[in-house]
Amino acid sequence: MSIFAQQDQTAEPLCVFGPRNGYSPQIGVFVSQLNWMRKVVLSRLQNLSVEELDWLPHPDANSIGALLIHLAASEVYYGLNTFDSVPWGRFSYDIRKKWGVAINLGQTARVRYKGFDLAYYLLHLADAREHTLSELSKRDDECLMAIDTTWSWGPTNNLCKWFHVCEHESHHLGQIDLILKQLPGRQRSDKRSLQRGQASRTALGVALRRAAHQIYDEVPLVLNDPVAVPLLGDRYAKALADAQEDLNEDSSRLMRAWLVARSRFAEDHLARAVEAGVRQYVILGAGLDTFGFRNPHPELQVYEVDHPATQSWKQELTEASAVVVPDSLHFVSVDFETQKLSERLEDAGLDSRAPAVFALLGVVMYLTADAFEETLKYIAGFPEGSGVIFDYAVPRDMLPDEEIDARDELASRVESIGEPFRLFFSPDEVRSVLSAFERIEDVDDKELNRLYFSERTDPLNLKGRSGHMIAAFRGA
Ligand SMILES: C[S@@+](CC[C@H](N)C(=O)[O-])C[C@H]1O[C@@H](n2cnc3c(N)ncnc32)[C@H](O)[C@@H]1O
Numbered sequence: 001m002s003i004f005a006q007q008d009q010t011a012e013p014l015c016v017f018g019p020r021n022g023y024s025p026q027i028g029v030f031v032s033q034l035n036w037m038r039k040v041v042l043s044r045l046q047n048l049s050v051e052e053l054d055w056l057p058h059p060d061a062n063s064i065g066a067l068l069i070h071l072a073a074s075e076v077y078y079g080l081n082t083f084d085s086v087p088w089g090r091f092s093y094d095i096r097k098k099w100g101v102a103i104n105l106g107q108t109a110r111v112r113y114k115g116f117d118l119a120y121y122l123l124h125l126a127d128a129r130e131h132t133l134s135e136l137s138k139r140d141d142e143c144l145m146a147i148d149t150t151w152s153w154g155p156t157n158n159l160c161k162w163f164h165v166c167e168h169e170s171h172h173l174g175q176i177d178l179i180l181k182q183l184p185g186r187q188r189s190d191k192r193s194l195q196r197g198q199a200s201r202t203a204l205g206v207a208l209r210r211a212a213h214q215i216y217d218e219v220p221l222v223l224n225d226p227v228a229v230p231l232l233g234d235r236y237a238k239a240l241a242d243a244q245e246d247l248n249e250d251s252s253r254l255m256r257a258w259l260v261a262r263s264r265f266a267e268d269h270l271a272r273a274v275e276a277g278v279r280q281y282v283i284l285g286a287g288l289d290t291f292g293f294r295n296p297h298p299e300l301q302v303y304e305v306d307h308p309a310t311q312s313w314k315q316e317l318t319e320a321s322a323v324v325v326p327d328s329l330h331f332v333s334v335d336f337e338t339q340k341l342s343e344r345l346e347d348a349g350l351d352s353r354a355p356a357v358f359a360l361l362g363v364v365m366y367l368t369a370d371a372f373e374e375t376l377k378y379i380a381g382f383p384e385g386s387g388v389i390f391d392y393a394v395p396r397d398m399l400p401d402e403e404i405d406a407r408d409e410l411a412s413r414v415e416s417i418g419e420p421f422r423l424f425f426s427p428d429e430v431r432s433v434l435s436a437f438e439r440i441e442d443v444d445d446k447e448l449n450r451l452y453f454s455e456r457t458d459p460l461n462l463k464g465r466s467g468h469m470i471a472a473f474r475g476a
Contacts, residue, residue: 203287
């Protein structure tokens with residue numbers, strides 16, 4: 001029986017440690033911990049192929065398969081020792097024949113445990129665990145605390161021995177994770193959530209903050225966005241309500257200020273370009289940007305481009321809300337890394353002979369240098385009056401010491417949700433990639449504060465050297 005099945009049979013929540021039905025109080029608590037540990041291990045194994053279970057990061061390493069059978073063997077040995085009182089090292093020949101290779105790992109295990117599928121390992125793990133649980137259910141707390149004075153590292157009770165089984169599983173989980181990271185062909189596709197067909201979670205984080213600005217910040221708002229809250233709908237109403245909790249923490253306030261200033265900066269530049277005659281606006285990596293729904297420029301056509309996964313999620317939210325999609329808004333799904341932007345946009349109606357403004361807000365840092373350069377080259381091919389608005393982040397080593405922790409925290413958070421930062425620029429580097437554009441405005445936190453926050457009476461404002469906004473236009 002698999003551990004998943006064991007979990008499903010009980011109404012006891014996995015993550016609430018505590019006594020468990022069918023066990024003495026302390027044993028029950030320990031069982032809840034054992035189960036939790038196992039669930040974490042199993043969560044890493046889904047869909048592993050035989051080749052992946054056998055794969056060795058270097059010739060002397062253990063494969064994931066060998067590590068799994070080793071976990072099962074350890075549990076069997078500890079069971080024999082604690083339930084059947086077999087002294088360590090005095091296991092029968094039959095037991096050693098069956099489990100000895102697995103317990104010792106090394107070259108013999110590399111040869112023996114090869115070519116088995118995941119079900120084979122799961123079965124052994126589940127059998128060993130079923131036996132453990134059955135034996136634990138027959139014992140009481142006193143037995144759990146019984147001390148073995150002959151144990152090699154000194155007097156040790158059964159709880160300590162079984163805790164060691166759990167700790168040992170955690171130790172090998174670390175090795176399994178390391179191997180998983182190196183598995184050929186898995187690194188990128190497993191890490192990058194968009195590539196796995198999941199909608200962007202960073203886009204949700206941004207949208208929640210823009211919506212929080214509408215509800216919780218003092219008026220006048222930096223970004224007036226009456227669609228931000230309705231678009232999130234019931235599905236994210238609780239997340240939005242929860243956002244109130246950390247609203248005034250520094251990191252949350254600074255991030256919110258940055259995100260609303262970023263959109264406002266883009267929309268202000270767009271308005272100037274529209275006044276100068278531009279009639280096309282392309283939002284690359286639009287996420288849950290709402291400009292297209294509330295476009296105030298009657299002649300402006302808006303093209304929202306995003307990864308197919310993010311775009312279909314946005315369309316679901318749009319349909320579920322009362323938000324109306326105007327005729328001027330066109331959705332174009334493109335993966336910038338693998339698909340040709342120009343063809344998809346022009347099929348949707350974008351005229352490459354007429355000026356257009358492009359925006360990439362919170363997007364550049366997620367792209368490869370090649371994809372970004374290719375995109376800029378395409379934009380630079382549009383006629384005079386065209387431009388691009390985007391934000392970029394300076395490299396970590398250019399940041400003052402006091403900002404490094406915040407950068408690292410953000411980078412590790414976005415990486416953990418499958419959207420790692422990949423591209424940074426110094427102000428000089430950004431100018432050099434923009435060599436095709438004649439008018440370049442590079443704006444830092446101080447200038448954005450002057451533009452959008454200087455009159456505010458609340459503490460909402462920007463601080464930090466990391467983020468810059470660029471508006472780069474063609475023509476004098
Ligand atoms: C941080 S979100 C920003 C969303 C939006 N610009 C905003 O400010 O609300 C990043 C966006 O870039 C999109 N994106 C990232 N990599 C992409 C790719 N390779 N192709 C298309 N879109 C991509 C994501 O789907 C997501 O919507």
